[in-house]
Each structure stands twice: as structure tokens, then as C-alpha cells.
Amino acid sequence: MQDILTGKRIVFAIVAFVLFIGVNLAMATKAGWRLDLTEDRLYTLSDGTKNILEDIEKPVHLTFYYSQNLGQEVPSYGLYANRVRDMLHEFQSISNGKVTVKEVNPVTFSEEEDQAVEDGMEGVPLDASGETVYLGLSGRQEGAEKNASIPFFQPNRERFLEYDLAKLVYGLAHPQHPVVGVITGTQAMGDYAAMMQGREPTPWAAIAQAQDFFKIEQIFEPGDFLEQKPDILAVINPAKLDDEMLYAIDQFMMRGGRAVFFLDPWYETAAAGRPGYAPQSSETALNKLFDKWGISIAKGKVVGDRTLGRPVNAGKDGQTFAAPFVAWLEPKSDNIDQNDAILASVDQLLIPSAGDISLKDGSPLAMTPLITTTADSALIDVEKLRQPDVMGLLKDFKADDRSHILAARISGTVQTAFPDGPPPPPKKDEEAKADDPAKADSGDKADETASAEDQAKKEEEKPKFLPHVAQSKQPINAIVVADTDMLTDRFWVQVTEFFGQRVMVPFGDNGALFVNALENLNGSGDLISLRSRGTGQRPFTRIEEIRKAAENQYRAKEQALSQKLDATEKKLADLRKDGKGEPIAVEGDPESEKAMKSFTEDLLATRKQLRAVNHELRQDIEQLENRVIFLNIVAVPLLVAIAAFVLGWMRNSRRRRKAA
Numbered sequence: 001m002q003d004i005l006t007g008k009r010i011v012f013a014i015v016a017f018v019l020f021i022g023v024n025l026a027m028a029t030k031a032g033w034r035l036d037l038t039e040d041r042l043y044t045l046s047d048g049t050k051n052i053l054e055d056i057e058k059p060v061h062l063t064f065y066y067s068q069n070l071g072q073e074v075p076s077y078g079l080y081a082n083r084v085r086d087m088l089h090e091f092q093s094i095s096n097g098k099v100t101v102k103e104v105n106p107v108t109f110s111e112e113e114d115q116a117v118e119d120g121m122e123g124v125p126l127d128a129s130g131e132t133v134y135l136g137l138s139g140r141q142e143g144a145e146k147n148a149s150i151p152f153f154q155p156n157r158e159r160f161l162e163y164d165l166a167k168l169v170y171g172l173a174h175p176q177h178p179v180v181g182v183i184t185g186t187q188a189m190g191d192y193a194a195m196m197q198g199r200e201p202t203p204w205a206a207i208a209q210a211q212d213f214f215k216i217e218q219i220f221e222p223g224d225f226l227e228q229k230p231d232i233l234a235v236i237n238p239a240k241l242d243d244e245m246l247y248a249i250d251q252f253m254m255r256g257g258r259a260v261f262f263l264d265p266w267y268e269t270a271a272a273g274r275p276g277y278a279p280q281s282s283e284t285a286l287n288k289l290f291d292k293w294g295i296s297i298a299k300g301k302v303v304g305d306r307t308l309g310r311p312v313n314a315g316k317d318g319q320t321f322a323a324p325f326v327a328w329l330e331p332k333s334d335n336i337d338q339n340d341a342i343l344a345s346v347d348q349l350l351i352p353s354a355g356d357i358s359l360k361d362g363s364p365l366a367m368t369p370l371i372t373t374t375a376d377s378a379l380i381d382v383e384k385l386r387q388p389d390v391m392g393l394l395k396d397f398k399a400d401d402r403s404h405i406l407a408a409r410i411s412g413t414v415q416t417a418f419p420d421g422p423p424p425p426p427k428k429d430e431e432a433k434a435d436d437p438a439k440a441d442s443g444d445k446a447d448e449t450a451s452a453e454d455q456a457k458k459e460e461e462k463p464k465f466l467p468h469v470a471q472s473k474q475p476i477n478a479i480v481v482a483d484t485d486m487l488t489d490r491f492w493v494q495v496t497e498f499f500g501q502r503v504m505v506p507f508g509d510n511g512a513l514f515v516n517a518l519e520n521l522n523g524s525g526d527l528i529s530l531r532s533r534g535t536g537q538r539p540f541t542r543i544e545e546i547r548k549a550a551e552n553q554y555r556a557k558e559q560a561l562s563q564k565l566d567a568t569e570k571k572l573a574d575l576r577k578d579g580k581g582e583p584i585a586v587e588g589d590p591e592s593e594k595a596m597k598s599f600t601e602d603l604l605a606t607r608k609q610l611r612a613v614n615h616e617l618r619q620d621i622e623q624l625e626n627r628v629i630f631l632n633i634v635a636v637p638l639l640v641a642i643a644a645f646v647l648g649w650m651r652n653s654r655r656r657r658k659a660a
Contacts, residue, residue: 045090048526049166053095055526056173059142060095064088064103065116067133073126080155081135087161088137091169099169106134122151122501137165141172148172154503167212170526178522180210181219181230183249185239185282186267186484189218205493205504206511210518222248222464232521233259237267237282237484243423244464246288250417253289254469258477258521260514261286264484265355266302266382281382283355283482292417294363295410297482298356298379303404305329305377306397310350314390325390326397327380328352329373329406337370340409342479342516346509350491353385355482357405365412370479373404407481413472421468479517486510 064085071078088101106113106121108131117123119138126133140147148171150164157164182189190201202208207216217228222244233252241249253259265283283297290296308331309324329351336343351371356379359367378400384393489495492510496503506512 045094045162049091049162050094051526052166052170052173053091053099056095056098056169058144058173059097060099060169060172061140061142062088062091062099062101062169063119063138064101065106065112065119065121065134065136065138066103067107067126067135068105069126069131070133070135076155077135080153080158083158083161084135084137084153087165091165108132119147120149120151122498124152137168139168139172141175144172144175146175151501152498154498154505156505157503160506171212177213177215178231179228180214180216180232180234180518181225181228182207182216182234182236183219183238183241183245184234184236185285186237186269188236188487189216202502204487205489205495206487206514208502209504209511210515213515214518214522221245225252226464226466231258232518233257234262234518235259235286236262236487237264238285239282241285242426243288243418244425246286247418247423248465249286250289251465251469253414253476253478254416254472255466256472256474256476260479260481260517260521262481262484262487262514263297263355264353265297265300265482266353266385267484268353268385269485269488269490282484289417291360293410293414293476294360294365295480296358296360297480298358300382301356301379302327302353302382302385303329303356303373303377303406303482304380304393304397305373305404306394306399307374307376308332308335309394312390314394323390323394325388326393327385327388329354331371331373331406335372335374337368340368340370342513342520343370346513346516348508349510349513350486350508351406351483351510352485352491353382353483354406354486357408357480357482363412364414365410365476367405368409368411369405369407370409371405371407371481373406375399375401375403377402377404379404406483407479410478410480411475413475415472416468416470418468419470422465477521479521481513487514 066081066085071081085103092099092101104112104116106116113123113132113134116134116136116138121134121136121138123132123134125131135153137150137153138147139149148168150168153161153164188204188207190203192201203211203216210216214232217224217230219225219228219230219233225248230252233249235249249259263282263286265281267281281300283299304326306324306326308329309326310328310330311322312325312328313320314323314325315321331349331351333347336346336349338344338346349371357367359365376399378398380393485491487510492508493504493506496505
């Protein structure tokens with residue numbers, strides 16, 4: 001009996017082994033046959049990618065250039081190349097033949113290398129011998145002349161791999177991009193000084209990211225609306241707008257236009273490195289339109305939130321301790337409407353010095369909040385941010401116990417803000433004459449000598465506006481964000497240069513919010529889930545709660561010690577000066593020396609206490625982190641091993657009982 005059982009077990013083991021090998025070989029040839037147990041399903045193509053692949057009309061041919069020597073010499077690149085290869089095969093499988101993938105090993109000085117260079121691949125020297133290696137992708141749609149490429153896959157963008165590949169395929173399948181007209185008073189489109197010097201302007205990373213899916217055109221004057229024919233409008237912290245430009249925006253919206261507005265009560269980026277400079281505000285640039293439509297952004301106020309404030313170094317004189325900067329907000333999931341398409345998976349935002357959005361009484365519009373604060377928030381005068389005192393703002397902060405709206409979706413039918421039609425053109429010549437009588441004389445003479453031909457040309461100029469529309473033909477669709485700084489690079493992305501290639505590695509979702517808004521207004525959202533998946537940071541929320549609790553517990557003591565430290569340092573400084581503020585020597589004066597010694601001891605003791613408070617704060621957080629690490633690395637695998645052992649023991653016990 002025992003021999004029969006043993007024989008059956010051997011046969012079963014052989015069959016199981018053969019099935020295991022067979023199933024693995026079969027699955028290796030079938031992309032998508034796998035079980036993805038990661039919480040965010042990082043190894044499964046998103047619905048957005050599938051939609052992009054299904055919508056391809058003409059076949060797309062991809063060529064993966066990979067130098068095998070690179071993987072042999074640098075194993076990390078070899079592993080990444082495997083990941084890229086697997087993802088490309090996944091694309092090919094899902095597309096039902098609409099995407100084909102070919103892999104090429106461009107050996108140095110070969111025809112394949114020549115083709116790689118022609119396709120825009122970026123060669124990187126492998127060693128001192130001068131051997132060049134490649135790890136890039138080129139794509140071309142059947143029948144098209146131009147190709148698109150990823151010159152070199154950067155391992156630090158592995159989290160964005162699906163997004164980068166889908167972006168390339170999407171661009172090939174949709175060569176005609178929608179037009180986005182940008183009206184801005186910032187350098188979002190690039191540095192104008194560089195442009196005047198003949199250098200290529202470098203736009204903000206958010207604009208550069210949007211250029212992969214849209215044709216971005218800057219609008220300088222009303223006539224540009226007719227020339228550029230924008231599908232979507234992006235108004236980013238504009239300078240003062242005259243009535244003609246406001247009318248052009250108004251009529252664009254009346255004709256069913258869609259727009260995203262980034263308006264800032266305190267555009268602090270303009271003041272970077274310029275002490276005393278008043279940053280440009282734009283919350284009132286569109287007053288004539290917003291007043292008519294019933295939209296309001298609190299003037300001269302920013303929203304502060306004690307709970308959402310970003311921790312920054314609030315120490316002075318070499319001290320280092322963290323405190324929330326109430327004007328720089330990091331909304332949590334509860335503050336973001338992730339049911340809205342543009343915020344479906346956006347969770348890492350930093351919004352500095354934002355305004356408060358509301359609708360006026362009687363507004364015909366409907367407003368859906370997208371990003372809000374907690375009730376532990378209040379409005380702060382912008383003057384307090386001119387030279388911000390982190391601890392001072394925190395100490396004086398008084399919450400108004402209501403939530404404020406930082407971003408919102410606006411929709412509804414509205415009347416034009418210009419019921420009488422187009423405004424008269426600005427009288428620039430008359431204004432110039434009033435400012436300078438000499439110009440008035442020369443201007444009069446010039447007018448007298450103007451030829452009839454010139455007058456005829458002026459009359460034949462193209463019209464600035466289309467026929468007047470008094471009411472929106474369909475409900476307007478707009479997204480309003482009461483901040484602009486959040487789009488600047490420093491608040492969401494790290495931009496580096498790699499052999500002439502601009503590499504952007506986001507650490508936040510600010511740029512994703514901008515592009516998602518444009519895509520959503522354009523009616524296409526297939527790439528939204530991909531871009532949002534790119535930032536895979538998953539903060540320890542429990543650790544953040546402990547951090548906040550510890551800060552609240554120790555903050556009062558910390559502030560008292562800091563104030564005592566400042567007072568002691570001031571007394572020491574006063575002791576070294578006479579009544580007129582002139583320095584004096586204290587050596588040789590017993591009373592002064594005694595006082596100085598007492599103050600110095602008090603100073604050192606206070607510093608020691610302050611360090612102890614900060615040490616206790618860090619210790620609480622570190623203890624929690626250690627517990628989390630233990631649970632993830634040791635406890636959970638140990639529980640799994642124990643469970644496996646128990647199940648194995650129970651199975652063997654049943655077998656022994658049956659054998660008996």
C-alpha cells in the first residue's frame with residue numbers, strides 16, 4: 001500500500017512539474033496572461049491605454065533599439081530593457097495587430113546604428129573605448145513620413161513607462177493636435193529675453209508636457225483668435241487686459257469655447273530673488289467678465305490652512321525644526337474630488353498662496369468644487385507673505401471654521417459682458433499725445449502726410465472679431481484654479497539634462513492636473529489615468545498623523561523656548577552695547593561678566609531644551625516607522641510562512657489518516 005502511494009506521489013510530482021513548465025511557456029508567448037496582485041495594478045495596462053490602442057485607425061510600427069552590450073555591462077539597464085520589452089509586447093497583444101514591434105541591436109559602426117541615429121536615438125558612450133550604446137524607441141504610423149521617438153529610456157522614469165509609451169502611440173495615431181491658445185503675463189511659454197537673443201525659449205514643464213498632445217499657441221492680441229482658431233483657452237496669470245482682449249475672451253466663451261483659468265492673488269514666483277518686489281496678482285484681470293458671470297476670487301487674500309500646511313524649516317540662526325507653512329497647501333484625498341475625471345488619481349499636489357473661489361449671489365452659473373481646504377483654514381492678507389514668518393503666521397492663525405475652494409468647475413448659460421457689442425479700440429495715439437506735446441505735433445504732421453493708399457489699407461484690414469453673440473450658445477465649460485505658482489517647475493517637477501535631452505521627473509501631480517484639465521475640456525481623457533499613475537509615491541498616512549500630533553504636542557513648548565532664546569540673545573547683544581548702541585568691552589567688570597555668564601548659561605540651556613524637544617518629535621516618528629518596517633519586512637512574511645506550514649501539516653495529517 002505504501003509503495004502504491006509513493007508511486008502516485010512521484011507521478012503526481014512529474015505531472016505537476018510538466019504542467020508548470022507548459023503553463024509558463026504558454027504564458028510567456030501570451031502577453032497579458034498574468035495575475036497582477038499589486039494594489040495599484042502597476043503591471044496591468046490601464047483602460048486609457050486600451051482605449052488608445054483600440055482607436056488606432058492606421059497601423060503603428062515601433063522599433064525598439066537596444067544594445068545588448070549595455071545590459072551585459074550595466075545589469076540595471078538590462079533589467080529595465082526587459083521591462084520595456086515586456087510592455088511593448090503587451091501593447092502589441094492588446095492592439096489586435098494595430099501595433100507591431102521590432103527589436104534591433106545597433107552594433108557600433110553597423111547599418112543598424114545608422115538607422116538608429118536617423119530615427120533620433122541618443123547614443124551614450126559605454127566606456128573609454130568609445131563604444132556607443134542605445135536604449136530607445138522609434139515609432140511611425142503607416143503611410144506617414146515623420147516619426148516620433150523616445151531617444152533614451154531613463155530608468156528614473158520607470159514609473160512613467162506606460163505613460164511614455166502610450167503618449168508616443170497616441171501622438172502617432174493623432175497627428176493633428178487640438179489648438180490651445182495661451183494668454184499669460186508669465187514666462188510660461190519661455191524666457192522672452194532668451195528669445196530676443198536668438199536662443200530657443202524653454203517653456204515650463206507643464207507647457208512642455210501639454211505640447212505632446214496639443215498645439216500650443218500664445219495669444220497676444222484679439223486678432224490672434226481668428227488666426228490661431230484655438231479649441232481651448234488657457235489663461236495663466238494674465239497681465240492687465242484691455243477691453244478688446246476681454247471682449248475676445250468673452251466672445252470665445254459665448255460661442256461654446258472651453259477654458260481653464262489659473263488666476264493668482266499672489267504670484268510669488270515673480271518676486272523670487274527680488275526683495276521688496278510686489279508679486280503680480282491676476283485675480284482682478286478678468287473682473288469685467290467674472291463680475292457679469294458671477295464668479296469671485298477674494299481680492300488681496302490667500303487661503304491658509306493649518307492642517308494642510310506644507311512642513312518647512314522654521315528654524316532661525318542655524319536651528320532646524322519643521323513647522324507647517326499655512327500658505328503652502330498640500331491637499332489630501334479628502335480635499336480632492338477624485339470622482340471628477342481630471343482628478344481621478346491625482347493625490348500629490350502642492351498649491352502655494354492660492355486664492356478663494358466663490359459664486360456671487362444671483363450668478364447663473366453652477367460651481368462644482370474640485371479642490372478644497374479643511375475647516376481649519378482662513379483668509380490671510382497677502383501683505384503678510386511679502387516677507388513670510390512661518391512661525392508668526394502659525395501663531396497668529398485663527399481658523400474661520402469653513403472650507404475654502406481653491407479650484408472649481410464652472411458651467412452654465414451666461415450673458416455677454418459687452419451687451420453693446422465690440423468696444424472701441426484703445427486710443428493709443430491720443431494718449432501718447434496727451435503725455436508728450438512734442439509727439440502730438442509730430443503725430444499731426446504724420447497724419448497730414450498719410451497717403452490715401454495707407455488709409456485704404458487700414459480700411460481693408462482683417463476684422464478683429466466675428467459677429468457679436470449676446471448669450472452663450474451652449475453652457476460654458478470652464479475650470480478655475482486660484483493659483484499660478486503651482487504650475488512653475490519648482491513646485492512639482494525636477495528637470496535635468498541628459499546628453500542634450502530634457503528629462504522631467506515629477507514628484508507631484510501639478511503638471512498632470514494642467515494637462516488633464518485640457519484633455520477633459522477637449523473631450524478626450526484616455527491619458528488621464530496613465531499620467532496620474534506616474535507618480536507612484538504612497539506616503540505613510542499614519543506616520544503623517546503621528547507627525548501632526550507630535551508637532552501639536554511639542555509646538556507650544558517649542559515656541560516658548562524659541563521666544564526665550566530670542567530674548568536671551570537680545571539681552572546678550574544689549575549687554576555688549578552702550579545706551580547709544582555702540583559696542584563696549586565687558587571684561588574686567590564683575591557685574592557685566594556675571595550677567596553675561598548667566599545669560600550664556602541660560603542660552604545654552606535653552607538651546608539644549610529646544611534640541612531635546614525636536615529629538616523627542618523625531619523619536620516618535622522613527623519608532624512608528626520602525627514598527628511599520630518590521631510589519632512589512634518581517635511580520636507579514638512570517639505569518640505567511642506559518643500559515644503555509646500549518647496548511648502543509650494539516651494536509652499531511654489527512655493523508656496519513658487516509659493511508660491508515
